[in-house]
Amino acid sequence: MSEKINVMVWNEYRHEKLNEKVKAIYPEGMHNAIADGIKAKDLNVKTATLDEPEHGLTDEVLKNTDVLIWWGHRAHGEVNDETVKKVQKRVLEGMGLIVLHSGHFSKIFKALMGTNCSLKWRVADDKERLWNLAPSHPITKGIGDYIELPAEEMYGERFDIPEPDKLIFVSWFEGGEVFRSGCCFERGNGRIFYFRPGHETYPTFRNEQILKVIGNAVRWASTKITITDVCPNFQPLEKISSKNK
């Protein structure tokens, strides 16, 4: 396993340019905060944003990405449908995908889940506490009983997703709600992790534990496998009796 994992952090990168509060927290954009925050010897981390040509996700880039991290919010609709199809194809081939926060409503997440992915929400500086339900899972390595965030956007159930293959975190919110905030899914040959925190107006991607979870999730989601989809006409391995006809 000496080969590095190729990670691409994709960010819409609009709020940081339009909202002074966001710009103050993430002057280089959330993508760079995340990329810096997870950098490690075993990871080769790059970034791409919505306004680059082909959203920075060309065929060549996707082919060479082992794990894609996705943050989007106000401009989900501007993501090209063709790009979404290519990303979905790559996930089903074996690329990992980490969907952050408001990415629950991204085209790519909805396409992979098949559901509405809707939820309750509120921006009111709720304290959030993410409880660790899977202490022996690689995604929670180095995380204790819970992660506490002093203020975040609230996301509340019912979160309209398929039953996760593995539930990692459940959040408690000060205003009275709960949320399945860390969810593993397997689709095709790819691994997907949805991770709730990360509203643009809070310094969540400066939090060391949040960054540790994202880094852990990258390693969990990396399969280094690419399996091309086929639907073959398959010859029998055993003799078929002619009497069936």
Add this chain to the structure above:
Amino acid sequence: MSEKINVMVWNEYRHEKLNEKVKAIYPEGMHNAIADGIKAKDLNVKTATLDEPEHGLTDEVLKNTDVLIWWGHRAHGEVNDETVKKVQKRVLEGMGLIVLHSGHFSKIFKALMGTNCSLKWRVADDKERLWNLAPSHPITKGIGDYIELPAEEMYGERFDIPEPDKLIFVSWFEGGEVFRSGCCFERGNGRIFYFRPGHETYPTFRNEQILKVIGNAVRWASTKITITDVCPNFQPLEKISSKNK
């Protein structure tokens, strides 16, 4: 539960008009064979086909359907994308969906699964034996250890679907393959059952046990519930401390 379940059997209805062998088996179309085969006092069964206006699936029809049965094959591409979106919306609201055989590649099944839904296949008169893995599940009511079909198209693993919420049948094929041939999924508020048998050139929808499974699946999938999708800005139920800011 005195209210009847409104069932709509949807069929592409092309093979029966184009292929003499199919026409001989299903002169009135597979949809009518299925509708006749499952008729019962608690079911109100109707049919619709691809070439009807709006494929026979108008807003009014979908609104009044509790469970939709879907058979398609050569003309998946001709199903209108708008109709697919409407059917998906209705499933997520609570409508049941039974997807038969080659419907694994229908737009609606792929949209709900998020995966390629590909598989191995062969039309070579394989004997098929569907083993019952869930003898206490309502879908296998009245079915014993297995169902045997003298000749069918073969579908083989790997079937590219999300892990089913419940696996009901696994098929053995004479030529040497296996297949997860009865799979339950829950998506949104709707229940989905994928059931493998039913290639157009075999009289599978004349088989009493196959028809019994389809009828059982209709009753399992009917929730009689319609929940409209919302993503509300939700007011706190508890006081939020101002110190978080």
Add this chain to the structure above:
Amino acid sequence: MSEKINVMVWNEYRHEKLNEKVKAIYPEGMHNAIADGIKAKDLNVKTATLDEPEHGLTDEVLKNTDVLIWWGHRAHGEVNDETVKKVQKRVLEGMGLIVLHSGHFSKIFKALMGTNCSLKWRVADDKERLWNLAPSHPITKGIGDYIELPAEEMYGERFDIPEPDKLIFVSWFEGGEVFRSGCCFERGNGRIFYFRPGHETYPTFRNEQILKVIGNAVRWASTKITITDVCPNFQPLEKISSKNK
């Protein structure tokens, strides 16, 4: 489905005799509060308690029980191992089982789960809010977004159970914790529902919504099926080639 469901409410029935506070809330015992609270035309409800001969769970009684409701706490250790084995056998044959609150540590629940079933706990009058994650599931019929209990014992994650087959409720606690408080499991041919609320010092089994959930769970868990366990030497259905030897 005209046949009634035979429900047995089993209660340890010790706290009500030893603790004045509990006696004041449940003078006839929790079992009678539950039995009264769920009574309906389609249910035939009986009760049994620890101190009856064979804990009131003779072979004859178990044979005629479709769904068993279990409440135990301080005297888990006094439940006879032989009775636990018989109950487990009946669940695997098809009997439903509803495990309430402190029953998480009962011998029968631990035997069926295979795990420690441990959790965090506190008796401090926490407000509890049970969020409904499955609005179209039969167990939440008639329940809205959530159930609120003014004061309850707190149970917190990590709850050491296998991943539930379906997660129905997640609880929010005033003191800052969350808990998977409504969990469906299938084991053998039987259906199991674990439901968290119901500490003896609170009038939880007087709450109409809690009683509604228990009644719904009884109907969901009733299969009316009894499948005897076998491990047969099975004759081949197809000819086996002698060349394999």
Add this chain to the structure above:
Amino acid sequence: MSEKINVMVWNEYRHEKLNEKVKAIYPEGMHNAIADGIKAKDLNVKTATLDEPEHGLTDEVLKNTDVLIWWGHRAHGEVNDETVKKVQKRVLEGMGLIVLHSGHFSKIFKALMGTNCSLKWRVADDKERLWNLAPSHPITKGIGDYIELPAEEMYGERFDIPEPDKLIFVSWFEGGEVFRSGCCFERGNGRIFYFRPGHETYPTFRNEQILKVIGNAVRWASTKITITDVCPNFQPLEKISSKNK
């Protein structure tokens, strides 16, 4: 991850002493065939057998085992209940467990599953073909579409286990049956893999692909984590209102 994985191969080791046919295939016992077959630089492999003191599974041994491989058959009943409890405790703490073939009826597997674990069976030299349902899972690394065994004991559905957390292999048998022959489970903090092949009268543990799967499973099941079970009285993290009383 430079630290080696400590693997213990446990074998009943009776058939090899009592049956000439078995002795001829495995003169040193199946445990040594497996230990030799999976040896690698990252594994530290030892063996233990039923007739050793404490079955070779002392507290010290278990404490230092990362993954335990289990083969038993005719003498399941002779395994000490106390040892079974200790092994279960270690699995729930984080030790991996690979259960082979007739181990489906071992005390330890039944205790962890909570079900009967029964199945259909036949010793008639059936050809077996294990289909790979999870080509990107670490357990199938280096395995193609399927593994073929020229002759094995048949195990047929229904296999009475909880729905696996992940289904890896499904077997086709020449005599007409199917079986979920590679199943992942998570229990407590431990990972469990049930792998079907390995009847004592066939040289299955000489097959390179079978040995590769077992080696892969060892690496998948090793968490190198030990989490002691607790059920703490937990102090509130947030202030609880006195008005609830």
